[in-house]
Amino acid sequence: MQEHIVIIGNGISGVTTARHIRKLSDKKITIVSAETEYFFSRTALMYIYMGHMKFEHTQPYENWFWDKNRIDLKKGYVKSIDTNSKTLHFVKGDSLKYDKLIIATGSKPNKFGWPGQDLEGVMGMYHKQDLDNLEKHTPNNKVCKRAVIVGGGLIGIELAEMLNSRNIPVTFLVREDSFWNGVLPEGESQMINKHIKNHHIDLRLSTNLKEIKSDDNGNVKSIIIEETGEEIPCNVVGLTAGVSPNIDFIKDSEIEIGRGVKVNRYLETNIPDVYAIGDCAEQHEPIGNRRPIEAVWYTGRMMGETLAQTICGNKTQYKPGHWFNSAKFLDIEYQTYGWVFAKPRENEAHFHWKHHKENICITVSYRKDTNMFLGINTFGIRMRHEIFDKWLTENRDMNYVMSYLKDANFDPEFYKAYENEILTQYNNTFNTNLAPRKKSWKRIFSKA
């Protein structure tokens, strides 16, 4: 009898694990999900609402894939886990035995106890069901005269873009005094503020939600702003004030939880044969500059890749490489490699370049004493992941990175390049006299 691996959650973490276990072994694999029958890309939900894609396009694997790779899919909502008898109990009363259990249930939108937060028309933007709910409440600007979004993070701005695509007026409440400035340095955050307003989105900075008011039928009627008491009439409220691990069903089990499911570097929980990965996992100690809970697509995938090794006998630590991430703010693409903090930490400084007209800028973070390159944020310029990964490994200094920046450019062909302009400003700022190096395929393809 093959060992039975049960994975709760068919998001990127769970599915990556399942795929890699199948590559490495013949174990019996079951993926449990209450959300959808087949894996889809959560990051693409917005494009369905905007009409760029249909739901089927967000499914990275055709439906026959699962059968062919002998990955069983079970639709069901897990009510509780009995780790003694190694059994999952479902809401519908049935149960499932496992030999090894992987918890990959992702996140759920945060709610902070606002009055009216459970009214009809209040929603997050995370699950497939949220999308269906959004389609129901905001099909067009006749049904939904205005929507209010609460929380200025990545999901918030995506939701704003979605509603904007159907010409639904949006008021966007952001607690901070500039968009996402807990993560983005000042100049970049300011640029995004402007860009949001240019899209006719009513951006309210330093603004908190006090309550959501209901009409006679239990639908959203308006919201009240904490600071001013202003009442904004609206039909829909999007709650996008961050996410937290989706682990309510674990609370009564013996599995140790904090904010998320507590795991060690091997992604093991306190119970043998139970693992947790992705958004719902919480490291006992943060890894490097990373947060203990990393709710990021890429890290979910990496944990999946890693855990599959452990499950299949090659016990492997979760040891992520250099940090990277990406996002898109309406029309502005953002990539980051290495660490660029909103405010430089001790002994760190930023070099910032911005195009005089376009929404293009970069911020490079470096050590003040050694001039060592620490990371880069790029907006409106695409850059090569491989190159920065290599430079970070090689501990390159700023002079090197600035001189060889052309190697890192990843914009489409014939695009205007800005490396010379960037280097000129760098030379002026630091009184250096560096010459730009020509792009070299040899350097690009040489491994670190």
Added chain:
Amino acid sequence: MNAIKHIGLVIFLIGLAIFSALPVLGTFHLNEASFNNIIKEKNIKSDVFINDIKSNIVGQDFKGMQAISPKISKALDNANETHIKNKEWNKKIYTKSSDMAALIGKKSANGFIATNKGLMWLLTFGLGIIGALMFILPNVILLGKKGIKNDGIYHESSTNRGWIGWMVFIFLVSFYLVLYFASEYATNWTLLVDPISEALSGNPAGHWFVYGFMYCVVMTVMAVRMYIKYRHNIYQVFRTTSVLFFQIVFAFIIPEIMVRLQMPYYDFKNAFPLDYDFFFQWNLKDLINNGGIGIFIMVWGIVLTLVIVPIMVYFFGKRWYCSWVCGCGGLAETLGDPYRQHSDKSLFAWKVERYLIHTVLLFVLTMTAMTLYSFFSETGTVLGIKTSTVQNIYSLVIGSIFAGVIGTGFYPIFGNRVWCRFGCPLAAYLGFVQRFKSRFRITTNGGQCISCGNCSTYCEQGIDVRAYAQKGENIVRSSCVGCGVCSAVCPRGVLKLENGPEIGRINPTEILLGNDVDLMDLVNKN
């Protein structure tokens, strides 16, 4: 702005309606002198046919091609039947009845349309162009800031296989059916563009001139749409300009001017085997009889296919031909752009694609081998099979039905590259070079893919781009025409079309960049 768009749409539809009605309108009156000219020109020896036409058509008025055409084809059939019965082979007429009807129709058109060509041009092409531009140009403002403009594509009937899509499908298919199989009904269309044809080549227009002219007009108008939609993406702007240039100058103007200069009609960029009749006997004879320029064309045609095309594919990928130069590609990238998302991405479709396109390549090569053998050995058959029969089958099934009726007619249903993906033998040939010996690839940017699927959805060639990108693998597929739209629509800057060293071009991975380096080394061993 929206008002301008709506008025433009109405104007366009009026132009389109008049254009669509023209095949069955107009009056025809064949006089004796014109008919005598046709007899002389076509060297018609059938007294049965001549008498039949003289008694039933000459001197009479006909309303619409549908009144005159059946009579001509009946006369032709009767005459040939008689001659076959009497074994009078020299009297048999080999001209197809629709060509005969087109010829007679052209000489006998006399009514309002024939006498007001300029006005009628304005009412059809003119209104169409003005209306379409009024519909398209406001998008400069309506589409808002530059960026990806795919909002609502799957909400609209025209771009989501709704009723408008099906109407466009019916129109395009009907248009191609008329063009290939009932060209006499294009007679009135030829009248509209007679002045332009006469200015270029000195000859009145035939239905292929109508097609060529319309092709250029449609591409130009839809290129304006491309420029607006992709104005942030200089690669798309460059590429669109390039296909437009090659279509108008190389496919349309130069061949017409060559005819005026008594040279053979030739499109210098149309490479064999897409140009499948290049080695046909009549073409080779025509080229040889044309002396210096004919020989030059013959050598050029061979060098183009055997040397220039593969070398360019080595350096730039097959995109240099398929999406910067080719006419079929040009129409697909302009008129077809709104339908690019309909290409089927399933594994099944990929299998069908490989069987079909390589079968067509095999077909064209076999046919050409037979043709050349017949040409040099001066026999009409190879191993008992008539060469001309094979040629006719190819011309009909592949050249007309696959490339034309299905290739373009099915845009709104199966996407804009049906022919290029499933049928074009040149694309199959370039595909081999691109896959096995080329510097071109679409580079995947490390581990940045989020599997959203925009790239796959908007790949006109039905490549599941995401399947590679989400594994951190470069895309090196023979069918990729390098349109660059996957890279354009990617929200995370993951894809880049580039020409680089062959080493590292194909990079199978299991673990993506960004994870533990030891794990990557362990798992990604090639």
